[in-house]
Amino acid sequence: MIGYWNPLPTARRLVAGLDQPADQLFTGLWEQRNWRNVPGPFYAGETDSLAIGRLDAPGHICYDDDLGGGFGVEFIYRQPVNERETEAVISGCQCELYRGYNWDGDDHWTVDAVREWWRDRGRVREWAVAIAADWGADAHPHWGYNAHPQYLGHYHDAARGHRDFIAYLDDGLEAYLRGYLFWLDRRHEPRPGEALPRL
Structure with missing residues (x-):
């Protein structure tokens, strides 16, 4: 993506149609x-450890391992850049x-x-590479009850998210952040001929 698309007008419209106020x-x-949240309007603070955010937003939400062997809390690894992605987030x-x-x-x-x-x-990236290797493996003796085979698919899906995050760090996130820098500085989406700042 070149430039920046502000997801908040779409997000506000979507939330206005929900039963729960923003x-x-x-x-x-x-x-x-x-600290793993990528810069942008959406981020996760202290979330639960149920690790279900990826069920609805696998292209945007990952899980950390800060609670030990099992799932920790969630974070945003890719900000939405269109209406469909905003709805998923x-x-x-x-x-x-x-x-x-939060979305502030x-x-x-x-x-x-930034x-x-x-x-x-x-x-x-170093953290993501390590956890993707661990959670993408087929045996996890150090996870205690979480090592039960019934959880394996959940861990493998989480590892796919970490690998996606690594790929985005390597190719894609820099372009997004340059557009986001422009937005933070000017508070409007880049117009034709307006150069994006460097990171």
Whole structure:
């Protein structure tokens, strides 16, 4: 994607049609956001550990391992760039029991903060490579009861998400973030002839 598409008008319209108001659906705190969240309007703070967000938004939500051998909490690894993807992210957020997501990232991210996150992407990638190898394996003796074969498909799906995240870090995320930097600085989508900033 070249440029930037703002998902929030679409997201607000979608949420307005739900039974739950936005201030009850999006209660995640910026101070509690997962460091793996890619910059953008959507992010996850402290979520449940049920690991079901990928059922509705596999192209956008991943799980960490911060709670030990099993699933930890969720995070956004790819921001939505069209209406269909925005709907998927909203659905994924709805699945989260603690309502730990939020969509106010634009109020917190700065140009400098996005560039700092990008400079530290090697740390994110290193984590993703390690967990994808672990959760993509066929045996997990260190997971305790989570090593039961009934969970294997769930872990393998999560590992697919981590591999997708790695691929996006390598090809695609830089272009998105350049457009997002433009948005943060100008507060409008790039027009023809307007150059995007560098990361």
